[in-house]
Amino acid sequence: MTDDLATVGERAALARIIPRLARAEALLGPGDDAALLAAPDGLVLLSTDAMVQGPDFRRAWSTPFELGWKAAATNLIDVAAMGGRPTGLLVALAAPGETPVEDLEGIADGLAAACAELAPGVGVVGGDLTRSPVLALSVTVTGSLDGREPVLRSGARPGDVVAYSGRLGLAAAGLRLLFATGEEDADAIAALRRRHGPLLAEQLAPRPPVADGVRAAEGGATAMLDVSDGLLLDATRIAEASDVLLDLDRTAIEAEGDAVITAAGADGVDGAAEPPGRNEAFSLVLGGGEDHGLLACFPGEPPAGFRRLGRVREGGPGVAIDGAPVDAAGWDSFSAS
Amino acid sequence: MTDDLATVGERAALARIIPRLARAEALLGPGDDAALLAAPDGLVLLSTDAMVQGPDFRRAWSTPFELGWKAAATNLIDVAAMGGRPTGLLVALAAPGETPVEDLEGIADGLAAACAELAPGVGVVGGDLTRSPVLALSVTVTGSLDGREPVLRSGARPGDVVAYSGRLGLAAAGLRLLFATGEEDADAIAALRRRHGPLLAEQLAPRPPVADGVRAAEGGATAMLDVSDGLLLDATRIAEASDVLLDLDRTAIEAEGDAVITAAGADGVDGAAEPPGRNEAFSLVLGGGEDHGLLACFPGEPPAGFRRLGRVREGGPGVAIDGAPVDAAGWDSFSAS
Structure with a gap:
């Protein structure tokens, strides 16, 4: 054995x-x-x-x-x-x-x-x-592609709905829990798994919405990618490839943040014995990374499984929240510490 | 820079x-x-x-x-x-x-x-x-495959010619030179490159006969593989998949060994100041590994680029030299030292 x-x-x-x-x-x-x-x-x-x-x-x-x-x-x-x-x-x-x-x-x-x-x-x-x-x-x-056209990053058009299928911020929250616990104490890691199993699973064994890719294509998606380096950075990629502005709704992002707070529970995400604050959750949603959900743009209503995050507008390339431009600060596996 | x-x-x-x-x-x-x-x-x-x-x-x-x-x-x-x-x-x-x-x-x-x-x-x-x-x-x-059938390992039939395109034993000879020189002395490695450039190239930057794959298929190859773990071991793979005996001609293998001796020159292949002996060359050809040429079986005459190494016979699975069975002793990257 x-x-x-x-x-x-x-x-x-x-x-x-x-x-x-x-x-x-x-x-x-x-x-x-x-x-x-x-x-x-x-x-x-x-x-x-x-x-x-x-x-x-x-x-x-x-x-x-x-x-x-x-x-x-x-x-x-x-x-x-x-x-x-x-x-x-x-x-x-x-x-x-x-x-x-x-x-x-x-x-x-x-x-x-x-x-x-x-x-x-x-x-x-x-x-x-x-x-x-x-x-x-x-x-x-x-x-x-079974005869369909590929959905690139470059096809988003002003007026499209920006939508997302999958989880946001949870994988990064799980990673913070692991970093806070460290690698040395097997009992602490086991305890973390018992207390935060679902959150850790987002980091350790994620379940990205694979079937939603075909669904998005059939639903007329004009641009799509999987969010691996954080929502802001990957939204910027669509914005630059399509030469548009991806204008995210603050209320939609806050709702994603609330889901992180709920999933984290009373123990927080960094070893502190309190839940993450809304700012912290907001930042996990926008820049956390390893989400592996699908960010896509649709000329009409997004198909089932996708949640609206915002709207494509003229005036790019770039990403905005409620019309105010934001800088993408994503994950770079070499230059980030 | x-x-x-x-x-x-x-x-x-x-x-x-x-x-x-x-x-x-x-x-x-x-x-x-x-x-x-x-x-x-x-x-x-x-x-x-x-x-x-x-x-x-x-x-x-x-x-x-x-x-x-x-x-x-x-x-x-x-x-x-x-x-x-x-x-x-x-x-x-x-x-x-x-x-x-x-x-x-x-x-x-x-x-x-x-x-x-x-x-x-x-x-x-x-x-x-x-x-x-x-x-x-x-x-x-x-x-x-451009519409052709794939050439598997399992199609060799008694009567087929066994043939090979590429070099045999030279990559292993180059590796021996490198091991004999070690990694510490950059001057010695540079000297080795000057003296044995072509032989080292077989190990460090091989030129496998990629175009001969299609040529073999168009020439009716019944079985084929690339020899990466040594001629004997890879010949055994065809023999087992096809349930036949691959009977190699000693004279053909010796000719391959002579080519190794010529390529090695007067300096030998293990740091000794003499050329490899015929037995050593023979063993490099049969078991050296990393040759990356194509071993194939043909019902008729092999296409240009392929040299005859032997004949497929009944009585397998196994490999023989001039009718005498031999044991494959190939390279296993984990269990070999």
Whole structure:
């Protein structure tokens, strides 16, 4: 049960991992030099994202299952953000030789479970297992537009409704709780999980609204992206690509902030024994990051699942709140501390 | 000129890297949540491979350009090994904050140059840049069969000719030279490059026969793979998938060994001041690994570029030399020392 990768060897480890991975849509899966996937309309969407131990996750905070889940979830939503339907994942897993094979099995289970829940029918169609000083997961996701046009960032037009599907600020609030607790005290982390399970799950095993991507495209979305670097920064990206002003309603943002306060409960989000203030919640909503919901613009009423956040106006590019321009201060994984 | 990633930040670094990457065939490249690629026959080939600093490369041995080149080359050949034409690369680059942005530019230049030389028209269509304690490149390659059937490992039939396109044993010989020189003495490494440039290039910046994949498929190949773990082990994979015996000709293998001896020259491959012996060369050819040429089986005469290595016979699964069964002893990146 405590076999590690170095003892078991790459091939034996793969033999234990691969059967745990669903691969329903692959015409050819693991076992040849490349996988073969259907691209029914002659086009394929592709995106890749890596998660590295240290900068992107801590072993003390995330279970292997959660790592696999998050790697799948955060990639699946990238295809959804183009209006696409995910069709497959490729996973390059890099792990230290002393990694228990059980941990790799847990990662595989998390990958499979996230696919089953967020994009039924999708599975891991290919991969690579390599040795590394630190654990890292690089996932590539494929998707199909099924004959639709892709939804880019550049199509927002004055008059469009700005809307969002997913949670805002909660993943960042969960991360603050984890940072406040630290990595050393396993009992404190366990207590945090008991008290703040749902909030931590937003950070450790998020459930982005993958199916809403196709729904948005079918609902006429003119521009869309998934919010990974904070609402303000990602709204700015649509504004700049479309050369418009995204004017957010303060009341809508405050309502999102109230949801953060409710989710945080009486214990707050930074170890303080009081709930976050409204300013703090407001800032988590606007700049928190890792939300992985879909921000989209619609000429008419947004489809079910999307909440109105504001309106597209002339006078860009930029983002405003109730007409007053705001500076985007988002997350940069290198320059931010 | 000595800006590092942490100082410059992820976005500014990307702004310097992305223009260096060709992306001719992408309908949509970097800038949206996912790339969009053509899959003209409604199918897409996909493969992924990671290279991690330490187990897979040493900064003291490889230039950034060579790292980018090798990451592209070793992935492009995986699509070729299915009989496919590469159409795009996605690159997840993980790097320490102190990495000079110049090094990232060098990696980008190497990726672009390998594509231009080995698969003209192909470029990097998407990617990810993340912070990491060690440098790592995870590349996903896409390809098209253009209406052809994929060439699997399982189609070899008794009577087929076993043939190979590419170099054998030289990459492993280059690696031995590097290990014998070590990482500490930059002058010694520079001297090694002057004396053994072509041999080192087989290890550090290989030129696999990417175009020969389509040629093999059009020439009726019944089974094919790229030899990454050594000829014997990879021949065994075809033998097992096809349930046949791959019977190699000793004279053909010896001729490959002679090519290693010639390439090694008078200095040998392990720091000894004498050329490798025939037994040593023979073993490099059979078990060296990282050759990245194409091993294929043909019912008739192999196409140009392929050399005959033997014949497929009944009585498998297994590999033989002149009819005598041999055990595959290949490379396992975890259990091998």
